[in-house]
Amino acid sequence: MTIDTMTTTDHQPVPAGLRLVDRFERGLDAPICLTWELTYACNLACVHCLSSSGRRDPRELTTEECKALIDEFERMQIFYVNIGGGEPTIRSDFWELVDYATEHHVGVKFSTNGSRITPEVATRLASSDYVDVQISLDGATPEVNDAVRGDGTFATAMTAMDRLASAGFTGFKLSVVVTRHNVTQLDAFKAIADRYQAQLRLTRLRPAGRGADTWDELHPTADQQRLLYDWLVAHGDSVLTGDSFFHLAGYGEALPGLNLCGAGRVVCLVDPVGDVYACPFAIHDEFLAGNVRSLGGFTDVWRSSELFTELRAPQSPGACGSCGHYDACRGGCMAAKFFTGLPLDGPDPECVLGHGEAALLGRGDVETPRPFPDHSASPRKVAVALSPSRRPDRTCDENPLAGFAVDVDPTR
Amino acid sequence: MRAVTTSDVVTDSGEASMVDDPTAPHGYDPARAWMLHPQVSLRPESFGALAYHFGTRRLSFLKSRTLLAVVESLADQPTGLDACLAAGVPEAELANYAQALSALADSNMICERVA
Numbered sequence: 181m182t183i184d185t186m187t188t189t190d191h192q193p194v195p196a197g198l199r200l201v202d203r204f205e206r207g208l209d210a211p212i213c214l215t216w217e218l219t220y221a222c223n224l225a226c227v228h229c230l231s232s233s234g235r236r237d238p239r240e241l242t243t244e245e246c247k248a249l250i251d252e253f254e255r256m257q258i259f260y261v262n263i264g265g266g267e268p269t270i271r272s273d274f275w276e277l278v279d280y281a282t283e284h285h286v287g288v289k290f291s292t293n294g295s296r297i298t299p300e301v302a303t304r305l306a307s308s309d310y311v312d313v314q315i316s317l318d319g320a321t322p323e324v325n326d327a328v329r330g331d332g333t334f335a336t337a338m339t340a341m342d343r344l345a346s347a348g349f350t351g352f353k354l355s356v357v358v359t360r361h362n363v364t365q366l367d368a369f370k371a372i373a374d375r376y377q378a379q380l381r382l383t384r385l386r387p388a389g390r391g392a393d394t395w396d397e398l399h400p401t402a403d404q405q406r407l408l409y410d411w412l413v414a415h416g417d418s419v420l421t422g423d424s425f426f427h428l429a430g431y432g433e434a435l436p437g438l439n440l441c442g443a444g445r446v447v448c449l450v451d452p453v454g455d456v457y458a459c460p461f462a463i464h465d466e467f468l469a470g471n472v473r474s475l476g477g478f479t480d481v482w483r484s485s486e487l488f489t490e491l492r493a494p495q496s497p498g499a500c501g502s503c504g505h506y507d508a509c510r511g512g513c514m515a516a517k518f519f520t521g522l523p524l525d526g527p528d529p530e531c532v533l534g535h536g537e538a539a540l541l542g543r544g545d546v547e548t549p550r551p552f553p554d555h556s557a558s559p560r561k562v563a564v565a566l567s568p569s570r571r572p573d574r575t576c577d578e579n580p581l582a583g584f585a586v587d588v589d590p591t592r
Numbered sequence: 593m594r595a596v597t598t599s600d601v602v603t604d605s606g607e608a609s610m611v612d613d614p615t616a617p618h619g620y621d622p623a624r625a626w627m628l629h630p631q632v633s634l635r636p637e638s639f640g641a642l643a644y645h646f647g648t649r650r651l652s653f654l655k656s657r658t659l660l661a662v663v664e665s666l667a668d669q670p671t672g673l674d675a676c677l678a679a680g681v682p683e684a685e686l687a688n689y690a691q692a693l694s695a696l697a698d699s700n701m702i703c704e705r706v707a
């Protein structure tokens with residue numbers, strides 16, 4: 181999920197038989213928070229990018245459309261939005277939209293690679309109560325980080341954090357996607373965050389976007405997952421996780437957070453062209469609920485779309501039903517299953533009891549779903565073939581292939 | 593229903609930086625006067641309410657409608673206990689509600705006010 185800083189105030193009178201988790205699984209009238217990818221444009225090309233970002237989509241929501249959407253968020257009392265991308269600060273109206281949101285009581289937390297955090301921007305951010313910043317870093321050393329995020333990106337992120345700290349901004353987030361190569365650096369990440377009086381945020385690597393191509397090599401091994409779990413238990417509330425490791429609850433004690441899949445129930449994703457997906461890790465037609473440009477807007481998509489209605493219906497534990505831990509892990513992450521070609525009513529590919537590994541081995545020659553759309557600046561290893569039935573043109577006009585009947589086959 | 597406006601918050605943090613910060617967390621005392629923290633928004637839900645603190649960026653769940661009514665009335669009642677009684681909390685449950693308000697005070701969702 182994507183929700184951070186959760187406190188369930190205990191010892192409260194709760195009507196018998198109604199757990200909060202059950203309420204949430206049935207969905208709320210408005211999301212608690214949502215992720216809004218403002219643009220697919222990005223100056224980096226991280227190998228695990230969830231949204232396959234790179235090139236701007238020419239159909240991006242306009243400034244006025246973005247403001248109308250913020251008005252809707254305000255009416256729905258969505259407390260805050262997690263703005264991401266791409267690199268959201270690339271949009272020329274980025275600050276205008278941030279100001280508009282906070283003036284309309286919609287808090288903003290935005291994710292950035294730090295490349296545009298100038299000393300002036302840092303000062304401006306430090307003065308706002310309603311804006312939070314999340315700096316992405318995927319290695320506690322340049323070697324580990326730059327291998328995933330690109331040359332020089334470690335230095336860029338550190339410079340951005342230096343500037344935020346110098347401007348007096350404390351409590352910003354240092355956001356790390358846990359991989360096979362950085363899982364041994366958790367203490368080092370914590371030390372960096374502490375040095376800047378920032379808060380460490382660890383999230384799960386998902387096989388979504390370009391991550392689908394790199395998940396096999398990057399996702400933590402079974403032994404590493406156990407280390408990660410123990411580390412998270414030891415650090416409790418002092419480390420944020422966006423509630424993303426609930427599949428680890430099968431080890432025993434649940435981690436802090438809601439521990440449920442909130443996709444389409446309490447969270448969702450709005451992409452740069454206004455498409456609404458169940459969650460940020462599921463950018464695929466299969467999880468597309470609608471578009472904010474449609475009649476009825478975002479509110480109608482959230483409340484009435486067929487997909488979200490389905491997700492809010494009781495889910496079958498399927499193959500996980502016979503496992504004594506289903507109540508803890510709820511079958512894990514829907515997107516992780518989908519993009520690894522596993523059935524949605526079966527174990528998570530990283531099931532801590534090993535059922536996922538068995539399922540991956542047993543899946544045979546199943547073609548795994550390809551992330552779509554792909555906005556990567558340079559196409560991945562793709563088969564380019566002339567095709568009479570071409571897909572809708574979702575590429576940017578900068579793409580030399582745009583407008584021609586050439587099919588860049590995302591299924592390789 | 594929004595509990596806070598941007599101008600409220602600006603005023604609040606301006607004042608808070610002066611002398612004795614009235615919005616700093618204190619242990620809950622039912623005999624004292626309380627209010628929703630000016631930087632907290634409440635969103636009523638069927639199970640109670642969501643409370644979001646824009647300063648600490650923490651989210652809390654109020655797990656009953658009665659607790660929501662208590663929290664909403666804090667500012668108009670002379671004490672926390674009065675707020676509970678006015679919202680119709682039965683005597684047998686007063687201790688539970690005091691504990692809930694204690695948790696909210698500890699996370700700075702509610703704060704003391706000058707009576």
